[in-house]
Amino acid sequence: MKDQQRKEYLASITDRYVRRKIGRRSFLKSASQLGLGLGALGMGMTRPFLPTAQAAGNLVPSDEVMAWVRDVSKPFAGTTLRLATESTPPSNAINSQLKPFFEEASGMKVEIEVLPLEQVLQKLTLDIASQLGTFDLYYIDQSWAAAVSRDVFDPREQLAEKPDLAMPDYNIDDFLPALVDGIVKYEGRWVGVPYDIPIFIMMYRRDIWEKFGFDAPTELEQYYQQAKAVTDEMGPDLFGSTGQMRSGHYSLETDWTAWLWGHGGSIFGSDRKFSGNDDAGLAAMEYWTRLWKTMPPGVTGWTWDGQGQSIAQGVAASMLSWGEFFPFFDDPKASKVSGLMEAVRVPAPKSPLRTVNETGFGEIPGIGHQGGSSLAVSRNSKSPDAAWIFMQWATSMDTQVLITTLGGGTGPTRFSVYDDPRVLANNRVGPGTTRHLPIVRATIAEDMGSEPDLPQWAELSSDTIPVRLGKYFAGDYESAKEAMDDIAEAVDRIVG
Amino acid sequence: MAVANLTRRRSALFDHPLPWLLPLIAILALLAIFPLFYSIWLSFYEWSTFNRQLEFVGWRNWATLFDDDRLSASLIVTFSYFAIALSFELVLGMGLALLLDADHRGFGFLRGALTLTLVIPPAVAGMMFLLMEDAEFGVITYVLQTIGLIDRGTPILATPSLALAGVLLVEIWQWTPFMVLIFMAGLRSLPTEPFEAALIDGASWWMTFRRITLPMMGKVIAIAVLIRGIDLFRVFDYVFVMTSGGPGTRTFSLSLYAWQQTFSFVKWGYGATLSLVTLAIVLVIANLFIWLTKVRW
Numbered sequence: 079m080k081d082q083q084r085k086e087y088l089a090s091i092t093d094r095y096v097r098r099k100i101g102r103r104s105f106l107k108s109a110s111q112l113g114l115g116l117g118a119l120g121m122g123m124t125r126p127f128l129p130t131a132q133a134a135g136n137l138v139p140s141d142e143v144m145a146w147v148r149d150v151s152k153p154f155a156g157t158t159l160r161l162a163t164e165s166t167p168p169s170n171a172i173n174s175q176l177k178p179f180f181e182e183a184s185g186m187k188v189e190i191e192v193l194p195l196e197q198v199l200q201k202l203t204l205d206i207a208s209q210l211g212t213f214d215l216y217y218i219d220q221s222w223a224a225a226v227s228r229d230v231f232d233p234r235e236q237l238a239e240k241p242d243l244a245m246p247d248y249n250i251d252d253f254l255p256a257l258v259d260g261i262v263k264y265e266g267r268w269v270g271v272p273y274d275i276p277i278f279i280m281m282y283r284r285d286i287w288e289k290f291g292f293d294a295p296t297e298l299e300q301y302y303q304q305a306k307a308v309t310d311e312m313g314p315d316l317f318g319s320t321g322q323m324r325s326g327h328y329s330l331e332t333d334w335t336a337w338l339w340g341h342g343g344s345i346f347g348s349d350r351k352f353s354g355n356d357d358a359g360l361a362a363m364e365y366w367t368r369l370w371k372t373m374p375p376g377v378t379g380w381t382w383d384g385q386g387q388s389i390a391q392g393v394a395a396s397m398l399s400w401g402e403f404f405p406f407f408d409d410p411k412a413s414k415v416s417g418l419m420e421a422v423r424v425p426a427p428k429s430p431l432r433t434v435n436e437t438g439f440g441e442i443p444g445i446g447h448q449g450g451s452s453l454a455v456s457r458n459s460k461s462p463d464a465a466w467i468f469m470q471w472a473t474s475m476d477t478q479v480l481i482t483t484l485g486g487g488t489g490p491t492r493f494s495v496y497d498d499p500r501v502l503a504n505n506r507v508g509p510g511t512t513r514h515l516p517i518v519r520a521t522i523a524e525d526m527g528s529e530p531d532l533p534q535w536a537e538l539s540s541d542t543i544p545v546r547l548g549k550y551f552a553g554d555y556e557s558a559k560e561a562m563d564d565i566a567e568a569v570d571r572i573v574g
Numbered sequence: 575m576a577v578a579n580l581t582r583r584r585s586a587l588f589d590h591p592l593p594w595l596l597p598l599i600a601i602l603a604l605l606a607i608f609p610l611f612y613s614i615w616l617s618f619y620e621w622s623t624f625n626r627q628l629e630f631v632g633w634r635n636w637a638t639l640f641d642d643d644r645l646s647a648s649l650i651v652t653f654s655y656f657a658i659a660l661s662f663e664l665v666l667g668m669g670l671a672l673l674l675d676a677d678h679r680g681f682g683f684l685r686g687a688l689t690l691t692l693v694i695p696p697a698v699a700g701m702m703f704l705l706m707e708d709a710e711f712g713v714i715t716y717v718l719q720t721i722g723l724i725d726r727g728t729p730i731l732a733t734p735s736l737a738l739a740g741v742l743l744v745e746i747w748q749w750t751p752f753m754v755l756i757f758m759a760g761l762r763s764l765p766t767e768p769f770e771a772a773l774i775d776g777a778s779w780w781m782t783f784r785r786i787t788l789p790m791m792g793k794v795i796a797i798a799v800l801i802r803g804i805d806l807f808r809v810f811d812y813v814f815v816m817t818s819g820g821p822g823t824r825t826f827s828l829s830l831y832a833w834q835q836t837f838s839f840v841k842w843g844y845g846a847t848l849s850l851v852t853l854a855i856v857l858v859i860a861n862l863f864i865w866l867t868k869v870r871w
Contacts, residue, residue, distance in 0.1 A: 200837045207621060207840055225623065314727055325732070325820025375727035376709030378821060393710055533623055537839050549822030552734040
């Protein structure tokens with residue numbers, strides 16, 4: 079069997095296994111007949127596959143890319159690479175579907191630990207502090223970029239210094255410039271390359287909006303009025319809006335920033351002092367408090383998972399949140415609203431957005447809050463060259479296309495992937511849809527907001543701010559002003 | 575002569591307790607004494623993110639304790655959790671043990687079934703109750719609404735006045751059977767003569783329980799309280815999984831705070847200081863309890 083046919087057959091049996099048309103035993107038997115051996119065994123033993131695509135194209139890595147991997151990896155055969163990552167579509171797609179291809183071609187073994195975000199941070203910080211090099215690659219949430227910037231290689235330097243290891247046509251300039259600025263750039267250095275781009279877009283139930291005769295919301299106040307009307311009319315069976323507002327969780331901070339930026343506010347002023355307690359910040363709190371009343375009562379106990387489920391289970395009708403949920407909503411096996419959701423750009427801000435010069439620590443105001451992450455090679459890695467090969471493969475155009483189509487319609491971080499025929503082929507209702515990607519692309523270009531870059535941001539964004547916001551929604555403060563002043567005092571003390 | 579001396583020396587060596595205690599001393603030194611002294615040492619240092627090394631900070635971490643609002647809040651939460659959970663587990667545990675202390679048909683099965691909750695990992699139990707207490711589709715929320723205890727859609731774990739109770743629910747559900755098992759073992763080992771004498775003398779059930787059962791069970795109860803009490807003071811899994819310490823700091827326990835400072839924010843020195851504070855509190859309370867209840871080991 080020719081290599082190409084073998085891969086096509088492998089893709090075919092993988093697809094049938096994913097759809098549960100064949101059992102694991104049959105899958106492994108077929109895979110072993112292909113000579114896949116232990117790689118396939120590992121694949122079969124991993125967690126269940128995620129919603130998959132139905133792309134018409136050929137969903138296997140390109141021969142050219144794999145030939146490069148095979149050639150350049152020869153000195154590193156037998157090396158084991160380790161990565162701790164959040165459970166994101168790219169990581170899940172690589173871990174459950176694409177990794178065997180790399181392992182087979184390179185002779186390396188890749189161990190990927192998929193963990194909740196806070197545990198990834200814990201592993202990463204311990205690895206940095208101990209300098210043991212337990213992990214060769216770091217998954218870096220954009221809020222940690224400043225803190226770990228000195229502990230990873232700048233990929234541009236790696237490309238320049240190791241031309242013999244550079245992937246042909248890797249094209250580092252293909253990454254969306256807004257993501258490079260918002261996710262990986264810190265003090266002129268690149269903290270890895272953009273790996274994942276969850277970003278806030280507006281999603282709403284078309285059937286409900288049509289029933290009420292509403293147009294898609296284009297302004298924040300209009301959105302509130304629409305959400306309120308739905309809740310007033312259909313609550314408590316259906317609520318107009320929803321959120322991710324669990325006290326003390328990073329998700330609560332991300333919701334806050336969208337409303338803050340949308341009201342012309344910012345987290346920091348140009349004097350690098352907390353400015354969420356100024357007039358714009360208080361206007362945002364007033365709006366958010368009103369909007370909160372249109373959400374399901376459980377919203378203060380949910381993170382992003384609960385928020386997504388509230389839409390998927392038909393409890394809420396709209397949300398301004400992570401676009402990567404959209405393919406999940408279109409999956410009829412997991413969602414009650416398949417085909418009913420629409421994605422549009424975020425509503426326009428109530429007051430003009432502040433410019434970067436009016437904020438501190440490189441904060442970029444924009445209602446489309448981005449929660450992107452980067453992938454980088456650790457300076458503590460014992461096999462940095464091998465890790466660099468894997469990183470190039472994992473973030474290459476070809477692999478991103480496969481991630482986007484196989485991994486459930488996640489937003490690509492490269493220009494070229496959005497226009498790839500295999501990605502465009504999934505622009506239809508169903509699991510792994512890519513029909514929201516034009517909105518994601520427009521949001522990245524026009525509406526994206528990025529959090530500030532400072533080493534203390536991980537603590538501020540996952541504790542200091544969301545704990546106090548949680549106290550506000552729990553009624554522990556007399557007013558939003560008191561809550562914001564308390565946050566200001568705490569933030570300024572920590573930042574110093 | 576030489577052989578006799580050697581035998582005497584060897585005998586003296588083996589008669590001495592030290593060789594027999596050495597393995598235990600080594601394990602204690604490795605797993606308890608060294609970590610304790612290391613933590614004390616660490617509490618005078620702090621990890622510098624900028625310099626990537628531990629830096630001596632003197633008494634700063636200890637001084638911070640007195641100006642730390644989060645510490646005060648977490649101490650209140652931990653003591654409340656400790657007191658409420660222990661009271662419920664003690665009373666319910668004793669009640670259930672008394673009910674199950676019989677050899678009727680099916681009671682053996684019931685006693686066996688009680689152990690099932692103990693084999694569930696606390697994090698999994700926390701996730702189960704997180705779903706059951708969901709405001710939209712949680713069965714516990716539904717039952718409480720039906721009997722009129724809460725309003726429709728009340729998010730138990732996100733409501734300040736209910737959140738701690740919501741976490742305590744899983745704690746009590748999972749660990750009351752532990753108390754039942756210990757108490758039942760104690761009840762089954764009590765001599766029957768005093769109870770027969772009380773029966774002949776016409777003592778009521780309550781009088782028998784108060785004057786005979788409880789005093790005779792005193793040591794067993796003390797041990798159970800000690801074991802559970804120490805465990806309760808370290809509560810972490812449930813609050814981590816169910817509330818992240820919220821809403822606000824209403825369920826933020828001392829252990830969660832120490833973990834967060836140590837591992838999330840890499841404040842190893844302050845994290846060690848908080849752990850030492852926890853240890854000191856547990857030691858004081860446990861020893862006070864041992865002294866008051868006259869438990870002999």
